[in-house]
Amino acid sequence: MFKSYRNRLFAIIFGVSVFVYLFSFVHIIKGIGNNIFTSILILLISVFIAMRESKYMSYPLEKLNEGVKRITNGEYDYNIDIDVTEEFAELSKNFNKMSSKLKSTYEELKKESQELIKKNNELQDLYMELEASYEQMEAVTNELEASESRYRTLVDNMSDILWFTDKEYNIEFINNRSLKFLDYLPDEMIGKKIFEYIDDDDKKLMEDLMTGKINMAEIKFKKRDGSTILTETRVKIVKNSEDELLGIQGLSRDITDYCNAKKEILERNRQILAIGNVTQLLTKNLEPREILYSIAEKISTILSSPLCTIRTVNESGKLELMVAAGELKDMLLLKELSLANDENVKLLVSKEITILDANKFPVDYGLLRRLKQLNVKNIISVPLISKDKAVGALNILTTSRLANDISLLRSVADSVSIAIENANLYDNLRNWYLRTIDALAYAVEAKDRYTKGHSLRVSKYAAIIGESMGLPKDEIEKLRIAGILHDIGKIGISDKILTKPGKLTKEEYDKIKQHPSISRKILEPIGLSKDIIDGIEKHHERYDGKGYPFGLNDDNIPLIAAILCVADSFDAMTSDRSYRKGMPFDEAVNELLKYKGTQFNPRVVDSVMSIYMRDRKKIEKIKREIEIAN
The missing domain is CATH 3.30.450.20 (PAS domain)
Structure with a gap:
């Protein structure tokens, strides 16, 4: 390209030289004549000048062309140095800058290209991984769909x-x-x-x-x-x-079925527990009437009944009310029901449970109105059978659970019958027992007319003291029996000593002091309670330890003995003796206070004081009634 350019440049210069030559030649012809040598010389010089100038002028372009080729071939380090003219020097400088810039750009492009190649490779790897992941995801999706189907089936079922x-x-x-x-x-x-x-x-x-x-x-x-x-x-x-x-x-x-089953189980447990409780009551050391009341109270509570009564057939052939329990127990109830009533006869003769209309039951108007307020609809009457004989009836007022109530009552009826039978036996035995005790006490008092009624008064005084001290009923009953028998040992003491009007000698007093021990020997064989026997044996012990027969003191003395000691001393002070008149009550109470904490238990004396200050007439009534009876 630059060669043809140089040729064209040469032709231009040469043409200009020839033009100059011809122009000069014309002047020569005109001026100096024909000078061939000069013309040839001029022509040769023109040719030389044209060649030289064309080469000189084309050199920068050829260098530039060479530089472009080198750069095109990737030789970005190639530089040109053309200082022919300032313009070409500037061009050379700019070319070198361009070359350097191209090199820098090439390096950057090369680096970026390598990064792109690297990333492309990574993308290819990622694509392969994605393709593999897609296959896995497709498999997982299929599995999830299957799992979702199974889960849905599981949830729905x-x-x-x-x-x-x-x-x-x-x-x-x-x-x-x-x-x-x-x-x-x-x-x-x-x-x-x-x-x-x-x-x-x-x-x-x-x-x-x-x-x-x-x-x-x-x-x-x-x-x-x-x-x-x-x-x-x-x-x-x-x-x-x-x-x-x-x-x-x-x-x-x-949980509807579960709750129903639970209720059924609770109902059965309720019945079993009720039967167990009733049976347990029969083994307790209570009076039969108390046992019957406890049974009625248990049944009333378990069945949520406002009234439960137990009646027995008395000697006159009527249904006599024994106990009543429940909300309505204090309402006026008929004490006896005539067997002339068809329903009552049917109940006792058939020995079958009967259900009576509450509105037709023989009660007073006030109770009937109360039954209506409580929505009582039926009265279940259960015959009480003992030895194949109807001995009474268990009656329950009920509003609901009729079938369950009947089942429960049927289960406890036998226990109630046993309790009634035991009550009858207990009453008979107790009456015989008390008559025997009274006979023993009478045998002692018969030896001295001045002590007549003493044992019974001591018994009653001891009982009211025990009540004032808040003792339970069985302890009070023990006090009554111990009071009656507290001097039974005097049977073994000579009448002369017991009725001697004057002061006893030491030997005689020692004999008297033996009567508590004699009491134990008499009473132990008949099976009396140990508490009663201990109370009788130790009722002459003093709080300060100066009593007999053991010299016990303070709380080592049984409470029954401490109460008997006060009751015995109080009656002795207020009763006539062969050698003196009885003290007034006020003076006797002052004597108890005087010897409080020495001879007598302070708690017992305080209780006597409480009774005397609060209800003196109760003590006076005991003394007066027994004196009249004797």
Whole structure:
């Protein structure tokens, strides 16, 4: 390219030289004549000048061309140095800058190209991984779809109702159990508030569940037909990572059958427990009438009955009221029911449980009105059979659970019959026992007319002291018996000593001091309570330890003995003797106070003082009634 350029440049210069030559030649011809040599010389010089100038002028272009070729071939380090003219020097400098810039750009492009190649390789690897991942994802997706199908089948076939609501309590999901338990399809319930399917009585409880106050409760769900099922419902409040409420997940288990079974078991346990309690009462050391009252009270409580009565057939052939328990026990009840009543005759003759109309039962108007207020509809009468004979009736007022009540009453009737039989035996035995004790006491008092009635008065004084001190009934009964028999040992003491009007000698007093020990020897063989025998043997012990026969003191003396000591001394001081007149009550009480803490137990004296200050007439009445009887 630059060669043709140089040729054209040469032709231009040469042409100009020839033109100059011809122009000069014309002048020569005109001026100096024909000078061939000069013309040839000029021509040669023109040719030389044209060649030189063309080469000189084309050199920068050729260098530039060479530089471009080198750069094109990737030789970015190639530089040119053309200082022919300032312009070419500037061009050379700019070319070198361009070359350097191209080199820099090439290096950057090369680096970027390498990065691109690297990234391309990474992309290719990633593509391969993605392709593999896609295949895995496709396999996992298929597995998830299969798992979702299995999970859905599992959820729909689980025995509980599984549901989920949004934060506004709208149902978003519920499994197919809703159809079985509530008679609603899931699609019918989705979008509706969960509270629409909750029984009104349990909505507040459900609200507490949904707000997280509690996490489990027994909730009644409403079925399509309006009936309810009882469920054990548990909830879980679902929140996101920012603790924002997303919804509530719930699981409701139908426990209707379970609760019914539980109630049945509780009912059976109630009956078994009632029978056990009644049977246990028979083994307690209580008076038979107390046992019967306890039985009636237990039955009334267990059956939630306002009234339970136990009646026995008395000697006149009527149903006599033995005990009554329950809310209405203090209402005026008929003490006896005539067997002329057809229902009562039917009950005792047939020996079968009868159910009577409460409105027709023979009670006073006030009680009948109260029965109506309590919605009492029936009175169940259970015959009490002993040795194949009807001995009484157990009556219960009832409002519900008729079948269960009858079953329970039938179970306890035998125990009540045994209690009545024991009551009769106990009354007979007790009467015989008390008559025997009275006879023994009379035998002692018969030896001295001045001590007549003493044992009975001591017995009654001891009993009211025990009552004032809050002792239980069985302890008070022991006091009564111990009071009557406290001097039984004097049977073994000579009448001369017992009735001696003057002061006793030491030997005689030592004989008297033996009577507590003689009492033990007499009473132990007949099986009296150890407490009674100990009380009798130690009733002459003193609080300061100066008494007999053992010299006991303080709380080492049994309480029965301490009470007998005070009662015995009080009656002795207020009764006439062969050698003196009895003291007035006021003076005797002052004597008790005088020897309080030395001869007498302070608690017992305080109790006597309480009785005397509060109800003196009770003490005077005891003395007066016994004196009249004797």
